[in-house]
């Protein structure tokens with residue numbers, strides 16, 4: 001088992017490129033199972049450039065979803081620092097982390113994660129409703145505009161079970177972009193879709209990210225998806241196990 005960090009120094013934003021939107025330093029994530037602790041991410045320095053699209057690739061279990069969840073503030077590192085859009089996440093309490101996520105992050109899931117009881121419009125409206133910052137009429141208008149943008153303007157009243165997989169993922173994209181996120185994260189967004197459909201979804205993600213000046217980070221196993229993106233970050237599996245002495 002390699003006893004090296006996955007990423008000694010990886011600065012995709014170097015050489016006069018755009019400033020980083022994500023910066024990680026001395027970061028590790030370990031999980032404990034019984035007497036053993038497993039390190040799944042071990043990153044010395046990593047910087048992801050703002051405004052571009054970046055693919056995360058690597059074998060199953062190498063930590064792609066873990067990296068996305070760290071960027072979203074859904075997971076905290078065991079040690080080390082992570083800054084997103086200049087904000088150090090490790091120092092934030094739960095409330096501040098929730099506000100950070102609502103303001104800066106859009107998340108597109110492989111399994112869509114739509115609320116079955118809500119219409120397409122209701123699903124897209126939901127993050128705006130939860131943030132409480134917009135009157136209902138404006139919220140509805142923005143949700144309709146986003147559904148129009150992803151080609152689902154006529155399906156606003158349909159529930160998720162009345163939509164195809166590709167249509168559900170389009171609703172997921174419209175919902176993720178609703179709060180004007182700085183960082184749009186997508187975890188295997190094409191894995192539940194047929195290959196041709198997957199490519200149209202990734203192209204839509206790239207287009208809406210650009211239109212909204214968001215940085216796009218996509219975890220994927222699909223080489224065809226990676227060719228559509230500006231950069232690929234190839235991760236290696238470490239899964240380093242250590243006995244925990246307590």
Ligand SMILES: Nc1ncnc2c1ncn2[C@@H]1O[C@H](COP(=O)(O)OP(=O)(O)OP(=O)(O)O)[C@@H](O)[C@H]1O
Pocket residue numbers: 031032040058059060061062063064065066067219239
């Ligand atoms: N809550 C947890 N407790 C213990 N181990 C976990 C936990 N969450 C993730 N892991 C482990 O961390 C490792 C990385 O998982 P992760 O889902 O980030 O990998 P991945 O690269 O996204 O995999 P895949 O390509 O299969 O989706 C895996 O070995 C997984 O079993």
